Amino acid sequence: MASVFSVARPLFTNSRVVRTLFGRFGVFLVFACLGDFYYNYLGGTLQTGSWYEAIWTALNIVPIVIVGTWDHEKIENSNVRPLL
Numbered sequence: 001m002a003s004v005f006s007v008a009r010p011l012f013t014n015s016r017v018v019r020t021l022f023g024r025f026g027v028f029l030v031f032a033c034l035g036d037f038y039y040n041y042l043g044g045t046l047q048t049g050s051w052y053e054a055i056w057t058a059l060n061i062v063p064i065v066i067v068g069t070w071d072h073e074k075i076e077n078s079n080v081r082p083l084l
Contacts, residue, residue: 009022009026010022010023010026016075016076016078017072017075017076020075021070024066025063025066028059028062028063028066031059031062032059035055035056035059038052039052039056
């Protein structure tokens with residue numbers, strides 16, 4: 001539900017900052033949900049140290065990168081047309 005809201009929220013706003021913030025985290029949440037779904041329902045044979053650990057680690061690092069690269073002023077001053 002949160003990932004659906006985070007993906008839909010940027011579509012209904014004219015604020016560049018809100019669109020960028022929710023867009024970035026919405027994409028992250030979609031990938032996190034897909035990773036959790038795969039592990040819980042399809043990856044029953046995954047062992048510790050498998051290839052899935054790299055995906056899990058990347059999903060933990062992505063929010064840190066999103067926050068670390070956030071530049072409110074740069075986003076506010078960019079020339080982006082309204083989505084709708």
